[in-house]
Amino acid sequence: MSYGQPTLYVTVTITGADDLPNMDLFGTADPYYILKYNSKEYKSDIRKNTLSPRWEHIISFPMYDDTPDHKLNIKLWDWDKIGKDDYIGEVDIHLPPEYLARKDMITSSYILTDAHSKKPVHIVQI
Numbered sequence: 598m599s600y601g602q603p604t605l606y607v608t609v610t611i612t613g614a615d616d617l618p619n620m621d622l623f624g625t626a627d628p629y630y631i632l633k634y635n636s637k638e639y640k641s642d643i644r645k646n647t648l649s650p651r652w653e654h655i656i657s658f659p660m661y662d663d664t665p666d667h668k669l670n671i672k673l674w675d676w677d678k679i680g681k682d683d684y685i686g687e688v689d690i691h692l693p694p695e696y697l698a699r700k701d702m703i704t705s706s707y708i709l710t711d712a713h714s715k716k717p718v719h720i721v722q723i
Contacts, residue, residue, distance in 0.1 A: 602661075605659075605660050606657050606658065606659055606660065607657065607658060607659075607660050607692070608655060608656070608657045609632070609655070609656050609657075609658075609669065610653065610654065610655050610656075611630060611632065611641065611652050611653075611654045611656070611671070612651065612652065612653060613649065613650050613651040613652055613653070614628065614630075614649065614650055614673060615648075615649045616648065616649070617647075617648045617649070617650070617673070617685060618648075618685065619648070620675035620683050620685065621646075621675070621677075623646075625646045625647060625648060626646075626647065626648055626675045626685070627643050627644065627645045627646065627647075627675055627676040627677070628643070628644055628647070628650045628673055628674065628675055628676070628685060629641045629642065629643045629644070629673070629674055629676055630652070630671055630672065630673050630674070631671070631672050631674070632656065632669060632670070632671050633669070633670045633671075633672075634658055634668070634669050634670075637658055639654075639656050641654060643676045645676075660692075667691065667692040668689055668690065668691050668692065669689070669690040669692065670687060670688075670689050670690075671687060671688050671690070671707075672684070672685075672686075672687040673685040673686055673687065673709060685709065686709025687709060688707040688708065688709055690705075690707065
């Protein structure tokens with residue numbers, strides 16, 4: 598899908614996650630995330646043997662007035678050397694116009710849905 602000129606650019610810092618569920622035999626996980634916005638997709642590096650990964654990834658992407666929904670989707674996965682990767686959970690983050698109009702940084706924590714654990718998981722700073 599093609600949009601007009603960007604209205605502004607939004608920068609998102611994916612800081613990390615805390616208290617992820619055990620996904621591997623040895624009581625840890627090998628997490629990575631996939632962030633999607635419109636047709637753009639960003640995949641992180643794998644953080645091996647941890648339940649509290651840190652990424653500190655900074656991602657900038659354009660926002661358009663004619664975008665139907667200003668929504669980020671972040672899915673966390675557990676990498677497996679053999680077989681399919683395991684789904685940990687995901688969160689949808691809606692960016693209302695008042696967020697987009699701000700010039701300062703907004704810091705938020707989000708809870709993953711459909712995860713094995715419903716503990717708060719700190720994953721995104723906007």
